[in-house]
Amino acid sequence: MSNETFFLYDHKEDTKTRFVSFMGESNRYDLAITITNNFYGKKMVVNLQTNRAAIIGQDDLKEEGYIEHAFAVSEEEAEELLEFLYTII
Template sequence: MFERLYDTSETTKVNFVGFASENARYDFGLVYTNQFFGKPLVICMQTGRSSLLCAEDAKNIDVLKKKFAINEDEEARELSTFLQGQLPHTNHGLPQY
């Protein structure tokens, strides 16, 4: 009834990071995998929201505000700075899906 697109198992690296700024506290799980064009899966442990992001994606505060339900630009800028230091850079222009 369903067409299986893929079924892959792999051993992954998961990094749990937390930090506090003057505006908020953050707790994230960063799942590094060979899937998803080299972009880690970034999971907010407080809200359960997740997104595939690389360092270049993290520069866009509008994307972060939308993906992680952040209302304030300053809070998104803090998260952007933090994630840019944690996530790998990619050398391709593939959009996230």
């Protein structure tokens, strides 16, 4: 790293991460859900199979097409994810 690196922020925080694996009708999901103070009450959800991540709150779950776009999944797969995410977010 050069001496001229300009950080927007650089801090450490203790977080809590839950690892969940479950089977839907058409797919297996391996997720890491991280709780942090960094995202204004939202959780960081990472699909460990595809390395796609999203910062998700209740408002995002209600936004049409958000899960499909964030995780690059079909509408059917998004419904399976939403069913689970509603229980934890």
